[in-house]
Amino acid sequence: MIMITTTCADHLYKAKVMARSSKVHMPHARIIACLIETDLKMFESGANRPLPRTPEAWLSDLRMSNATKDFQYFDEVVLAKDLGIPNFHKLMFKHNALEASCIMKYHTMIYAMNHYKDEDKFVYLDSDMKVYGPFEEISEALDKHALVLTPHRVDPDPWEHFLKDGTFNGGCFALKRSEDSDKFLRWMTSRLERYCYIDEKQGMFVDQKWLNLAPAYFDVYILKHPGYNLAGWNLHESERKLLNVIGGVYRVKDKPLRLIHFSGINIFFERVISDWFPDRKHPLFHLRDEYVNEWEEMGRSSLVDLPWTYDFFHSGEGISMEARLKCKENPELLDKFTNPFAQSNAAFV
DSSP, X not given: OEEEEEEOGGGHHHHHHHHHHHHHHOTTOEEEEEEOSXXXXXXXXXXOOOXXXXXXXXXXXXXXXXXXXXXXXXXXXXXXXXXXXXXXXXXXXXXXXXXXXXXXXXXXXXXXXXXXXXXXXXEEEOTTEEEOSOOHHHHHHHHHOSEEEXXXXXXXXXXXXXXXXXXXXXXXXXXXXXXXXXXXXXXXXXXXXXXOOEETTTTEETTHHHHTTHHHHSOEEEOOOTTSSBOTTTTTSXXXXXXXXXXXXXXXXXXXXXXXXXXXXXXXXHHHHHHHOOOTTSHHHHHHHHHXXXXXXXXXXXHTTOOOGGGBOTTSOBOOHHHHXXXXXXXXXXXXXXXXXXXXXXXXX
């Protein structure tokens, strides 16, 4: 099995936690990380790097020099720009870091399928996840189906939030090498090339609204196992709220805990566990604390404030929100330039 994640430098410490936990429970899995930054050499200790242009950039460069000391948890780290994506720089220029990360999920899947011919099963996990058990149920589902998707919720309720964000969570999905999964990946990358924005007025939320359509088009198994993709938006559900630990083994009611999605931790996640689990002896508080403590071990303090390198022109000028919005509204603007990062804001606004 191949495990895939995408991350920018400021979330690399989370990706390391996810990778290590995957190796603990699935030691034979290979983990591929797509790093969405301009250069990998900046992470190599002692690398011959050009001097940064500003004190702020120098500080970032210093932090990055030690950022990948724990890369042993990944079997491969590939830069997004090396995935072979046509017009890559134009694609990056019109998106923010979150949008770009969502696009790269599917391109990294294609890359992994092309480069790991001996593997037939591929799982994508967001960087802010932690694995608590082997993915036996996903593997079994892939024996019979081309794709596995995980819904945000499985208990019907009156909350309409996921009409906006999508039925399925894009943080965890799996594919089997097949003609159908290949069609799915080609379809998703074609859609996200034009429509991967956080835009409530247009009814878009990165890749997740497109996933709504996947069960109608492809051979999809919907994984409703409560031990997968446990998250702030579903902790209150009838089975998931029965998270317990017996003999050191975590279970969700009578099923094994496999995966927690710590999305919105220290903000949204904190609020919901406090609201739904007033007893601070509930296992979730221990799991949350354990997860956060791993961050520092993985270098959070050196990484969390790093700027995204695709937020800047080659000159060091920051790309304005207005410039990106102009390119979103008028994609043909990008046709004027071989590489928009070689320009400045004045060329777009």
